Amino acid sequence: MMPFSYRLYLVTDEQACLGRDLFWVVEEAIKGGVDVVQLREKQLDTPAFIQKAERLKQLLDKYHVPLIINDNVEVAKAVQAYGIHVGNSDQSPVTVRAQLGAEAAIGYSIEYETQLSTANAAVADYLALSPIFATPTKTDTVTEWGLEGIAHIRKQTQKPLVAIGHIAADNAGSIIKAGADCLAVVSAICSAEHPAYAAEKIRIEIERAAAGSL
Numbered sequence: 001m002m003p004f005s006y007r008l009y010l011v012t013d014e015q016a017c018l019g020r021d022l023f024w025v026v027e028e029a030i031k032g033g034v035d036v037v038q039l040r041e042k043q044l045d046t047p048a049f050i051q052k053a054e055r056l057k058q059l060l061d062k063y064h065v066p067l068i069i070n071d072n073v074e075v076a077k078a079v080q081a082y083g084i085h086v087g088n089s090d091q092s093p094v095t096v097r098a099q100l101g102a103e104a105a106i107g108y109s110i111e112y113e114t115q116l117s118t119a120n121a122a123v124a125d126y127l128a129l130s131p132i133f134a135t136p137t138k139t140d141t142v143t144e145w146g147l148e149g150i151a152h153i154r155k156q157t158q159k160p161l162v163a164i165g166h167i168a169a170d171n172a173g174s175i176i177k178a179g180a181d182c183l184a185v186v187s188a189i190c191s192a193e194h195p196a197y198a199a200e201k202i203r204i205e206i207e208r209a210a211a212g213s214l
Contacts, residue, residue, distance in 0.1 A: 001102075001125050002083065002102075002103070002104065002105035002125045004105060004107075004126040004181075005160070006035045006066075006182050007183070007203065007206050007207070007210070008034045008035055008182070008183055008199065008202060008203050008206060009034070009036045009038065009164075009182050009185070010026065010029050010034040010037045010038070010184075010186075010190075010199075011037075011040055011164070011185070011186045012026065012037065012038065012041075012056075012190070013040065013186050013190050016186055016187045016191045017190050017191070018190075018191055023055065023056065025189075025190055026059065026060075027063075028195040028196040028199070029189050029190075029195045029196065029199045030060075030063050031196045031199075032196035032198065032200035032201075032203065033202070033203030033204075034185075034199050035065055036068060037060055037065060037067055037068065038067075038069070038107075038184070039053055039056055039067065039069055039070060041072075042070075046072065046074050046075060049072060049075045050075050050078045050079065053067065053069060053075050053078070053079045066081075066083070066105075067079065067081045068082060068107065069081045069083070069085070070084075071084065071091060072084070073091070073096060073100060076100065076104065077099075081104070082104070082105055083104050083107060084096055084104060084106055084107070085106075085107035085108075085109070085128070086106070086107070086108060086109070087109040088109060092120050093106050093120040093121075093123045093124045094120055094123055105125045105126070106123065106124050107124060107125065107126050107127070107162065108120055108121060108126075108127055108128065109127075109129075109130045110127050110129055110130070110153070111142040111143050113153070113156075116153070116156055116157055121159075124159065125159070125160070126159060126162055126182070127153075127157065127159050127161055128161075128162040128163075128164055128184065129145045129149065129150060129162070129180070130145075130165055131164060131165020131166060132145050132146065132147075132149075132164065132175060132180075133165050133166035134165065134166065144165075147174060147175065147178040148178075150163060150175065150179045151178045151179050153179070154178070154180075155179075160181040161179060161182070162180065162182045162184050163175050163183050163184065164183075164184035164185075167183050167184070167185050168188040169201040169204075169205050172202045172205035172209070173206070173209035174209070176205075176206055177212070183202065185199075185202060
């Protein structure tokens with residue numbers, strides 16, 4: 001299993017960047033405290049996805065920030081990404097592990113509590129609870145976990161938990177205190193007027209809450 005000890009996880013969204021350069025937004029976010037980045041591209045074909053991932057990885061390598069690819073093993077292999085993230089409508093973690101071996105980090109989105117006892121959860125390096133709070137942009141929500149849901153899942157697994165869904169500075173601390181290890185953020189950083197400042201505010205709340213729970 002790959003270690004996963006990150007705190008602030010940026011999930012890219014070109015549209016959420018509001019016309020600004022994605023790579024500029026990502027770099028600003030890193031300056032503010034993002035320490036792992038997932039490149040999520042649902043519209044690009046694989047060659048274009050690889051090209052974009054290669055450019056992003058060059059940027060991330062400058063800051064020693066790992067790159068996670070969303071649901072594309074070919075892209076992850078091509079750019080030697082740190083890992084891959086899959087959801088319930090993607091390839092299974094078991095299948096991905098067979099293709100990438102033990103050297104890749106695999107993230108797996110959990111939408112049902114029963115998924116915790118599956119082989120897919122067992123081979124994953126971290127579990128993402130999605131969404132913590134429902135968002136208007138995600139219309140296929142199965143479980144809105146909430147703070148009680150995080151606490152409940154925390155009691156059942158030792159794996160790192162990544163929380164995603166309507167996360168911002170004003171709720172970051174409570175999510176960490178409930179049991180999440182890492183917060184995944186999209187629009188609260190990508191759409192912020194100052195992405196570095198937005199990331200810094202969230203990171204400060206994460207560290208404050210984490211220190212209080214030690």
